[in-house]
Amino acid sequence: AQSVTQPDIHITVSEGASLELRCNYSYGATPYLFWYVQSPGQGLQLLLKYFSGDTLVQGIKGFEAEFKRSQSSFNLRKPSVHWSDAAEYFCAVAFNQAGTALIFGKGTTLSVSS
């Protein structure tokens, strides 16, 4: 079955340290891949997306993600975390093209310590 897995439920990172959030998917072909962020009490905001082409994609707020076909992964990274990055992060995939809904992972909560 098609699925999205975020292995880490909660991560704590020191301010200024680097961050990597993991995302794996299960699907026979390459899906469309997304990372969304949700601040407390807010809706979801798109950080970045991958459809095709360069496997390293840049997003907003200094985030980037790398698609690795061999590992079925799309991990989110940031070189230096700021306290305002504390939020919940969701990986999502679309398994075919038009008019289909995204399937979301269960999310990773990021805490930033000073």
Added chain:
Amino acid sequence: NAGVTQTPKFQVLKTGQSMTLQCAQDMNHNSMYWYRQDPGMGLRLIYYSASEGTTDKGEVPNGYNVSRLNKREFSLRLESAAPSQTSVYFCATSSGANVLTFGAGSRLTVL
């Protein structure tokens, strides 16, 4: 520019009551979606509408109905609310490229 507007933002119901969550978008997008968010479960798709006049079930449709009233509006109805439907509900839209724009959410409590 409102984007995606959900009403109400908060609602408390008793078991067995009915209610409708409203969603309206001014982005001229074809596709609209209803998700629910529960702690530790991420977002799960309830129903979606790929275009005006069509609706399809998602992962967790039981206990819900939807109406795509026109291109702008997509409503979610609970006919007989149950405590298991206590959740935060999100409406979203997309232009067909799978990039979703979300509303701010509607927090529903069923007692």
